[in-house]
């Protein structure tokens with residue numbers, strides 16, 4: 101059923117008229133053209149489609165559009181602040197925490213939530229926090245290092 | 258794929274008809290200086306493929322603004338060649354790294370290329386690329402000498418500017434020299450290369466050149482490409498590779514507003530402007546199939562594979578096997594099994610195609626854009642010159658994206674509906690149509706003499722192929738046979754497609770060989786590192802093994818020592834590698850956890866040490882998956898794994914402490930780096946499990962159940 105869904109997307113209000121049962125992933129990618137959010141499995145197994153919904157890391161492939169009514173959604177395209185990259189983005193670059201880069205948007209957004217919960221994460225907290233995000237290239241070691249580096253950089257910010 | 262830092266992909270349809278005659282280059286590139294050169298791998302790989310350039314297949318261009326571009330049919334899929342190739346070019350030509358642009362894989366801009374796999378990019382591309390760049394430098398130096406009126410030997414270059422050594426104010430830039438020129442010249446191979454002590458950029462760690470696009474979400478992968486009026490297609494799939502369709506009713510799908518249904522022989526698809534609506538429409542199609550019964554599954558497959566295996570080819574032979582067998586004091590006859598593996602890149606196959614009249618424009622996730630072009634041309638019945646392929650970023654390949662089925666599907670559908678079409682496979686389709694790493698069997702009969710030295714080695718590999726089959730130990734009587742290919746599919750062999758999977762065949766071969774060596778070391782009561790060193794005459798392999806033992810802090814003990822330490826060696830793509838692992842086995846469940854991996858490799862000259870280290874880490878991490886968990890479940894041609902719920906790939910919690918060492922061998926030719934480290938992971942973990950609990954697991958993956966089973970027998 102078509103309905104009007106209003107939410108905040110990357111800091112700006114948006115209105116979408118669409119079937120509220122459609123998954124957020126496709127609405128973001130196709131209707132709104134934000135293709136940084138990736139499809140990897142469609143069934144909540146991989147984390148490639150992770151976005152922030154009210155600051156919470158959420159699998160957009162299993163989130164019906166109507167669930168974000170009135171909420172704030174942040175995708176990888178919206179993480180930079182006025183063109184200034186988020187410390188996590190910088191840390192992923194500087195630590196070479198990616199190879200093919202396909203898992204990277206989901207990794208960064210999930211790490212964002214992790215650092216909210218644990219500003220000073222132990223390695224164990226990072227591993228637990230990121231466990232549901234898959235990376236086939238095997239960038240895990242450097243992703244952990246990048247999250248640690250970002251945590252350092254974000255101190256006192 | 259034009260990959261300078263902030264440029265988005267360029268989707269304009271320029272230059273569509275450029276053919277690669279030498280004169281036409283300057284039309285592609287504008288004025289300046291062009292050096293054409295030949296990659297090493299054409300003669301062996303290009304045979305029978307038409308039409309091929311015979312005297313060059315890559316070129317570099319020094320533009321009138323001084324920027325330098327490398328045009329190559331290779332592609333970047335995460336392995337980092339976009340960085341390492343640029344480093345070589347910049348260093349030999351003496352320009353800044355950031356003044357180099359890479360134009361990769363575009364079939365209208367770049368010369369023909371077989372594809373990107375086999376750790377070949379740096380290895381076979383490196384020397385000719387460097388030679389071409391050195392030649393470019395030479396040409397520019399001569400031009401500078403003429404322009405400045407000074408002898409060339411009094412000049413030097415820095416950052417693309419030629420100076421008089423004695424007076425830096427006398428200078429001319431590459432840009433000024435290239436201005437107004439139209440020079441196209443074939444590399445003679447005579448220009449001297451820099452020696453390692455002269456390197457400024459090669460051998461220096463550099464972070465990825467494409468990272469910015471990837472961390473900001475700007476990087477466009479095939480499924481991210483949206484053209485005006487484009488439809489998303491979902492295709493009807495059979496339940497099994499052996500199924501034949503017996504009925505079809507698409508009326509349910511047609512009732513959904515905006516859905517187009519296309520039937521063209523075997524191809525039945527629904528298309529819509531939203532992919533999720535197309536998905537919904539697909540579920541409304543009713544189809545029935547005839548699927549012949551099959552008793553092949555992941556347990557019965559091995560007997561079948563032995564039954565259908567061909568005679569085989571001798572891969573290596575020395576001494577007299579029969580004599581060795583009759584003189585041996587102890588013999589060991591073992592059978593090793595290995596299941597099917599999926600490539601499972603995080604990005605499933607995707608492609609966008611726009612067919613207009615007899616012209617096709619395609620953006621596929623592909624490791625092989627040029628073969629894709631030929632296949633699409635053949636399918637559509639149009640000349641190959643009318644097919645223009647631009648590979649976008651590729652979200653992991655590992656061999657799986659050498660198959661371009663999705664690109665052909667997109668092109669067919671675009672032609673049929675007259676609109677641009679995107680085909681993006683679901684994870685289930687990705688598992689179903691993957692060209693799996695083949696299940697395989699290795700039978701080894703080997704023996705020791707009375708002194709505990711290896712006396713004979715009789716090795717037969719079935720369906721993993723030759724790569725890595727030949728051992729490198731000193732064994733007086735030895736024979737190695739490979740039965741059947743390790744990648745292509747001979748009909749009647751596998752119930753679905755098989756193909757090259759990162760270091761094809763070598764993972765299976767190295768698992769079997771290194772397990773067998775360990776069995777003999779243990780039977781001889783000798784420490785497994787010492788046992789290997791005693792049987793190694795190859796200095797390179799000795800050095801990597803000794804370095805690994807040192808770095809690990811290895812102390813000798815015969816296995817099983819209860820420590821959970823294992824070792825394995827291997828060679829791949831010209832590189833020698835040794836790994837030592839520490840494993841913890843839960844005695845109640847049999848579950849093995851890898852705590853620490855030390856991996857040492859000698860890969861000759863390393864262009865980007867940072868990139869090479871990352872590839873090793875990636876190999877070790879990915880290797881945990883095939884060693885411990887990944888296994889395709891199936892019933893005949895029906896693939897039962899449809900997503901990551903049952904097909905487990907490595908996760909953060911699996912990650913051991915990883916330590917890597919790259920031997921400094923800068924005076925040797927560069928060798929492959931994208932695959933070697935993965936080959937030892939099965940063997941090193943199997944050996945560490947044996948060392949921990951005395952249980953020898955003969956089948957990969959080394960699951961908890963199999964470890965437990967082996968513990969009962971131990």
Ligand code: FES
Nearest residue numbers: 140141142147161
């Ligand atoms: S695509 Fe949503 S979790 Fe994999």
Ligand code: FES
Nearest residue numbers: 199203235236237
């Ligand atoms: S970098 Fe390729 S999947 Fe993570």
